[in-house]
Amino acid sequence: xxxxxxxxxxxxxxxxxxxxxxxxxxxxxxxxxxxxxxxxxxxxxxxxxxxxxxxxxxxxxxxxxxxxxxxxxxxxxxxxxxxxxxxxxxxxxxxxxxxxxxxxxxxxxxxxxxxxxxxxxxxxxxxxxxxxxxxxxxxxxxxxxxxxxxxxxxxxxxxxxxxxxxxxxxxxxxxxxxxxxxxxxxxxxxxxxxxxxxxxxxxxxxxxxxxxxxxxxxxxxxxxxxxxxxxxxxxxxxxxxxxxxxxxxxxxxxxxxxxxxxxxxxxxxxxxxxxxxxxxxxxxxxxxxxxxxxxxxxxxxxxxxxxxxxxxxxxxxxxxxxxxxxxxxxxxxxxxxxxxxxxxxxxxxxxxxxxxxxxxxxxxxxxxxxxxxxxxxxxxxxxxxxxxxxxxxxxxxxxxxxxxxxxxxxxxxxxxxxxxxxxxxxxxxxxxxxxxxxxxxxxxxxxxxxxxxxxxxxxxxxxxxxxxxxxxxxxxxxxxxxxxxxxxxxxxxxxxxxxxxxxxxxxxxxxxxxxxxxxxxxxxxxxxxxxxxxxxxxxxxxxxxxxxxxxxxxxxxxxxxxxxxxxxx
Numbered sequence: 001x002x003x004x005x006x007x008x009x010x011x012x013x014x015x016x017x018x019x020x021x022x023x024x025x026x027x028x029x030x031x032x033x034x035x036x037x038x039x040x041x042x043x044x045x046x047x048x049x050x051x052x053x054x055x056x057x058x059x060x061x062x063x064x065x066x067x068x069x070x071x072x073x074x075x076x077x078x079x080x081x082x083x084x085x086x087x088x089x090x091x092x093x094x095x096x097x098x099x100x101x102x103x104x105x106x107x108x109x110x111x112x113x114x115x116x117x118x119x120x121x122x123x124x125x126x127x128x129x130x131x132x133x134x135x136x137x138x139x140x141x142x143x144x145x146x147x148x149x150x151x152x153x154x155x156x157x158x159x160x161x162x163x164x165x166x167x168x169x170x171x172x173x174x175x176x177x178x179x180x181x182x183x184x185x186x187x188x189x190x191x192x193x194x195x196x197x198x199x200x201x202x203x204x205x206x207x208x209x210x211x212x213x214x215x216x217x218x219x220x221x222x223x224x225x226x227x228x229x230x231x232x233x234x235x236x237x238x239x240x241x242x243x244x245x246x247x248x249x250x251x252x253x254x255x256x257x258x259x260x261x262x263x264x265x266x267x268x269x270x271x272x273x274x275x276x277x278x279x280x281x282x283x284x285x286x287x288x289x290x291x292x293x294x295x296x297x298x299x300x301x302x303x304x305x306x307x308x309x310x311x312x313x314x315x316x317x318x319x320x321x322x323x324x325x326x327x328x329x330x331x332x333x334x335x336x337x338x339x340x341x342x343x344x345x346x347x348x349x350x351x352x353x354x355x356x357x358x359x360x361x362x363x364x365x366x367x368x369x370x371x372x373x374x375x376x377x378x379x380x381x382x383x384x385x386x387x388x389x390x391x392x393x394x395x396x397x398x399x400x401x402x403x404x405x406x407x408x409x410x411x412x413x414x415x416x417x418x419x420x421x422x423x424x425x426x427x428x429x430x431x432x433x434x435x436x437x438x439x440x441x442x443x444x445x446x447x448x449x450x451x452x453x454x455x456x457x458x459x460x461x462x463x464x465x466x467x468x469x470x471x472x473x474x475x476x477x478x479x480x481x482x483x484x485x486x487x488x489x490x491x492x493x494x495x496x497x498x499x500x501x502x503x504x505x506x507x508x509x510x511x512x513x514x515x516x517x518x519x520x521x522x523x524x525x526x527x528x529x530x531x532x533x534x535x536x537x538x539x540x541x542x543x544x545x546x547x548x549x550x551x552x553x554x555x556x557x558x559x560x561x562x563x564x565x566x567x568x569x
Contacts, residue, residue, distance in 0.1 A: 044334070045411050045412065046327040046331065047411070050216065055106075057193070057196040058106045058200060059102050059103045060100060060102045060103070060130060061103075061130045063099045063101060063134050064096060067097050068097060069150070070134065071089065071149075073134070078101055082103045082104060082108025082111065083105075084101060085103060086101075087099060087100065087101050088190045088193070090154050093310075102193075113128060116132050125284050128204070129286065130197060131286060131287055131308050155188070155190075155228075156187075156229055156310060157228050158185040158186075164185070168180050168181060168516055169512070174501070174515055177516070178342065178429065179425065181341070181348060185227045185228060185348070186228065186340075191228055194310075195217055195221045196217065197309065198232060199234055201287070202215040202281075202285075202315075205284070206277075206280075212237075212239040213239060216237065218235060219231070219232075223326040223330045224329070233316075235315075235322065237317075271300050274316075278291055282304075289306075290303075290304055290305045291304045292304070299322075300316065301314045302316075318402070321407065324399055324401075325467065328386070328389075332374055335383060336383065338428060339382070342373055342428055346370075346432065347369055349519060350364065353489050355482070362482055363482045364482060364486060368475045372464070375447075376431070376435050376436070379435070382421050384451075385448065385449060386467050387450055389410040390408060393408050396411070397409060405468060426501070429515070430498070433491075433494035436487070437494045441462055443456065445457070445464065447465045449465065449467060460473060461478055461479065462478045500514060500517055500518075
């Protein structure tokens with residue numbers, strides 16, 4: 001037995017990391033007792049991922065160049081400060097060219113920033129940040145060698161629709177189509193690097209007064225479910241004792257003075273702090289534009305755009321619960337390799353059918369759709385309930401926010417067991433539509449804590465319990481009309497997917513085969529682009545129209561009120 005295990009581990013190590021994860025990417029089961037050690041099941045924790053990305057940002061510098069031909073000069077210049085690990089080249093929609101350079105050490109990046117000077121051609125506030133631009137070199141070097149080839153340009157946006165269609169049409173199965181959609185729309189490595197570099201700029205700019213400051217990304221940028229070009233959500237922590245510093249500070253006789261604001265309550269104080277930070281960002285930091293202060297919301301935020309990284313940002317100071325929610329979603333995606341492709345397709349399906357919208361409103365959000373998918377996978381024993389993760393949590397997993405919300409759950413995935421569920425993505429997608437097509441949204445709510453249905457604690461069309469703040473309903477904004485329309489689309493897609501699978505067994509009848517029929521219009525070759533519509537339930541008298549033969553014909557259950565009323569014959 002030991003010899004066979006040794007041979008298995010030897011073969012496993014020879015495979016690529018992605019293939020290694022597929023070997024162990026089975027879902028979890030509470031009933032399974034078999035466990036894998038950290039050597040055979042190496043999964044990166046959320047904190048390890050954040051530390052790794054923050055380290056990359058601390059070793060990186062973004063340099064604006066004239067064009068890709070400037071790479072040779074920049075490469076030669078960078079090697080004066082240290083060894084370069086990676087270089088990324090990308091352009092913006094305004095035809096600006098940038099090189100993202102990651103050094104082997106933080107000291108090299110610091111040396112390069114220290115060597116820079118401040119521009120004098122226009123009045124600008126002198127500010128030291130990892131965002132630079134390189135002037136043209138007017139001195140021609142004699143005997144210069146061959147130019148270094150510029151890295152291939154990368155993009156932070158998802159693949160073009162025609163490329164996505166081509167790849168999905170060329171897939172061999174419905175499951176492969178779902179995986180292709182995920183791979184072509186997910187956030188690229190350069191997109192993640194640019195977002196952490198944006199957070200790094202905020203940290204550097206405020207670190208003089210707050211040496212322990214952290215700008216921590218959360219949401220789609222870090223939970224593994226984000227698509228290319230998604231917004232960046234940041235929570236700003238001005239300071240506080242880090243792990244291991246509390247014991248050391250107790251033996252010191254010297255204590256820093258702090259500003260006491262006893263005249264303000266907690267919320268008013270946060271609003272004042274954010275007002276000051278918004279002014280600082282708007283008037284002092286380069287690259288930031290379109291500053292909007294939304295300070296009277298339930299969670300005060302500052303919205304802005306970073307023109308150099310092309311990222312739309314939301315900055316908050318009291319949203320640590322959202323950070324731990326992002327960690328939970330990240331762990332759910334790491335547990336099983338089928339989770340993220342399935343969530344990606346469900347989101348794309350909802351967008352194609354006009355169920356979601358970029359602006360907040362009475363329609364379902366991508367976050368609610370993600371929780372719906374996770375709850376279904378809990379029912380299928382693919383994912384564990386949050387209650388199971390809480391039960392398995394150890395002393396190092398304890399987390400408590402400043403407002404008293406307990407966010408403790410298991411962080412070490414190596415202590416979890418593997419499930420016996422081996423359904424394909426196609427089978428899981430079919431089950432998803434069937435499950436919610438017949439779900440009783442009128443009387444039942446969803447709880448990811450228990451992984452079971454629950455009686456609704458309040459009157460609302462759709463109830464999804466917030467896993468962190470369990471007294472909140474994630475989908476409280478969804479209107480009755482949108483809930484009905486969601487279930488109608490679920491039923492239609494369930495019926496259509498059954499037909500699609502029959503066609504796949506009998507041979508493909510059209511080019512847009514498989515799940516493309518769920519995403520495409522029947523009269524076009526591109527993805528659906530849903531227009532803003534206002535739907536409502538029709539009146540009973542509008543459900544039927546009089547026919548010449550005296551019989552009645554049913555009309556669609558939902559209709560668009562923007563269209564004119566059907567004429568009676």
